[in-house]
Amino acid sequence: MATIVKTKDLMIEVARQLFARVGFTNTTMNDIADASKKGRRTLYTYFRNKDEIFQAVIERELERLWHDMELIRRLPATPEEKILTMMLTHLDKIKDLVLRNGSLRAEFFRDAWLVERARSSFDEKEIHQLQDLLEEGKRLGHFSIPNPRLMAYLLQNIIKGMEVPFISGSYRAKGTIEEIRATVRHLILHGLESPE
Template sequence: MPKTKEMLIDVARRLFARNGVENTTMNDIALASGKGRRTLYTYFKSKNDVYWAVIESELDHLLQRLSEVANKDLQPEEKLLNYIFIRLEAVKDTVLRNGTLKAEFFRDIWQVEKARKNIDNQELNLIRGILEEGVEKGVFQMPNVAATASVLHYALKGLDVPYIRDNFAELGIERLKLKEYIMDFILYGIKK
């Protein structure tokens, strides 16, 4: 991606986060970037195009962090736990750093799902890879790795909003304890 386009996306992200998408114009982005409107329109046809470029950029950043964890040289169970907690923190960081943008983005769940579709598939592959490695090494046992990866992926997506809102703290569960609960549940299950 050209440096100018990257810079325009970052400037737009900051403006959207501070002022909201509705209150940010293409002219605002051009002025804040120090580039002319012509340059902005070279890369984007509309503010909506800029908005989706910002969302894509944020999701790419998130996926990069997850890929780094999945590719670390760790034991499968440690890699899976690191993946889960870095994922929860990365999603929270992404949402919190984007201020007003997060409210507009999360207002429409279908928009969120549309934006996440590509990253969801890539994330599923990362989780599947960790689980397959664990099965190969005899650390994990499961009848269907793909199905387990899918269930785990949906469970993690379900934890996103409560984790971002820190609902667990409201229940008196400290972050460190939450990690233990998740670890126990995923690695050891709840069956006696």
């Protein structure tokens, strides 16, 4: 069993490196089999096609992000601080993931649906994590949110919507990280209400 896991992990890492160096489009299943020093038959035992191995690469990269999110959730901080820290960590880690993977960056921008399919499980876990923190904050009297599940979904989509501007750096023209953090904090705590 350990050999099977090691072989699959090796193929995922080799594919990631090839995708990063020459791009998803320019990488073939033969390239992955050759670079991993495994035969095509072995590669096809684990993955039916290149899309499946691309999905495995994205999922593996998102596992690293998930590990960091779980560490933040366990911090001795208020739900509000955990949510803000998670949102900024998410953006930082996605940026690192995309930039670290070179040519994979182009796939991130070019084929959003392929990336969306690969990250759907992560997105759902992140929504659930945000919902738990919103419900905790509501129980503690920090938030007055009528529907924590819907708010979690909206926050997660706000985070995803910020990914491309964050990766490209274009958000800097709109505000600093501190201003973004303060604005998101205000949105969570007060919505769009006018000050009284």
